[in-house]
Amino acid sequence: MIDWLLHGTIPVAGGELLAREVVGNLFGLASAILGMKRLVWAWPVGVVGNVLLFTVFVTGELSGASSDPLWGQAGRQVFFIAVSLYGWYRWSRSRAAGGAADGGAITPRWATARERLALIGLAAAGYGAAYLLLLQIGSWGPQTEAWILAGSMLATYGMARGWVEFWLVWILVDIVGVTTLVRAGFYPTAAMYVFYGGFCVVGFIAWWRAQRAAEREPTGPDAAEEVAA
Template identity: 30%
Template structure:
């Protein structure tokens, strides 16, 4: 599965190719707000965990395990999480798209910054990665994006657009060219997701 192969002139492996296909399927289902996206997210995260570990992207590799755990929570939240947020139209138990309030924006920003600082220290101190700060920053941003996605917050797409643009450069540098192409595709899909979710947005209730 990790033997090198060439696809359309790009050096890759069967594991990376499998993760590529599963990841595209995941995002496509996320755009459609289809809960089966979470199943594909779990499997694609497992596949990419192997790919990233072999490329010494330990922050990203560890993040895949976190993604698998968060995906279980996200799957449940999408199907039964309306008690903690707005219900989807015609589906009283399923969560609908909403936006962050000021406190939510601050929490997301603080979570990204704190996670970055902790991860950068850990990667510098305990691994042989050659990109500790970049790996840490994008890992932290991906975690924030995944949590926001789990709660169907529109801003998850903003986080993914920023993260995915930067990931393209990182994966080109690491020689994961197929994954770089994937993340360039993810940028376009994140923009599409932002527009699609905005059309179904349930606005925050304003105080009287």
């Protein structure tokens, strides 16, 4: 099984997919579903997918294509792992403290004006730093990959904090990601990203509804919802 996961392929129309690519994306989808439900398991499940996808992006073997490594895509997997540990810790603490009134680990909320300004500043700084780094180490498309890397950082951190806006950031990342993957010839994974984009819309609506429900019932067991970082 391990040998198949590391070296196996799955035949599809017109070619084949790496087993790691498919399984990694399935773990990513499972993490997104658990995240939409605000369950702590979203984080460790996501880490497994991140590790598998890192090995795919960093070798340039995506969808069986021979290409330069997508360092932006690979780099964000490393960041996902780091932030997932933070999110895992934060959601576990919130869950232990009683969680949300509807059973979720956290209660979603909109970011404050100050937090949004901070996110914009981090987005600009993160994009600039990622762009300069990718220019130095080489990348298939540093402009788009820099946004994918910076946007992914913000979205994952926003999820850890429980901000509803993180779904909107993911949608923007997916739009750029799909464009990049199509131009690079990675069509199967691009199709998966299209699906993820649609799922992000569903997730946004689910968290928005949960946030509105929490506003109507502010005295639930998650009244002290904001766990210290």
